[in-house]
Amino acid sequence: MTFDQIRLEKISALFVEELHDEDDGVLARKYLKEQRNLDPEMLRSYEVGFCPPWVKYPHQGKMNVDGHLWYIRGRLIVTIRDLWGRILGFNGRRVDACEEELEICLRSQYGNEMGMDMTREWSKRKWVNESYVKSNHVYNLDRRRRDILRAGSAVVVEGCMDAIVLDANGIHNVISTLGTAVSDVQLSLMRRYTNHLALCFDPDLAGSENTRKVLENARASGAMMSTIVRLNGKMDPDEAILDPREAPMLRWAISNAPSPLREGRMIDLSNDSTRLAIRLLLKENQ
Secondary structure (H helix, E strand, O other), X not given: OOHHHHHHHHHHHHHHHHHHOOOOOHHHHHHHHHHOOOOHHHHHHHOEEEEOOOXXXXXXXXXXXXXXXXXXXXXXXXEEEOOOOOEEEEEEEEOHHHHHHHHHXXXXXXXXXXXXXXXXXXXXXXXXXXXXXXXXXXXXXXXXXXHHHHHOOEEEEOOHHHHHHHHHOOOOOEEEOOOOOOOHHHHHHHHOOOOEEEEOOOOOHHHHHHHHHHHHHHHHHOOOEEEEEEOOOOOOHHHHHOOOOOHHHHHHHHHHOOOHHHOOOEEEOOOHHHHHHHHHHHHHOO
């Protein structure tokens, strides 16, 4: 392990410690419990941590000030690893309740005007990430490639938290595109372990466009099949799996997506007829 990897491993462990620190992580844990319905303890094994507003995280990448990556402060932190388990960097999800304390810290450190400008910039971004080529990597593939091989299919979602929450709730053959349009490199990494993708992207315009591109690229490659799993309403995958009404349907859809009868088709969980049919099948199998 290189010196840089040793440093990143230590930083990852420190972020996890901060999330579970009785005082430092209180706002982040409150956000997870009250707004995401997630148990912070459940996320420990997924290397989800927290960077408090006052932490000066040393980094020479983009948008650093005085060698510190200021915009990652006040965020939940997800450790991103490549296929071989090496840390690429960290993604950060904004914890809105930290904004006031972050502004105080930044104004004290950089002066009132600059500190306020930095806080405004921080608040514009829900997610941020360190500098690495997202389109060259697939999140969770290092952990779950054997599960994908066993299932004969990979469930593909957009975000890290979608993958983490589905994985933690028993859907282990799940991977994430790190929020990017799926690239040829990512498809080639997926193709090492499966020839079927269950596409479960967010039900918005970006998700629809991503689905279209994946279908085109998968078909063009001639070596992959795919099934679209359309979620009900405006739910993201992590919301659906935590909803008692939606979770059984999502589990059924994912487990049946690799069926040859559904190749190139859609399992539409927003369709009343589809939902009724799935409910009857689930009832029969009880």
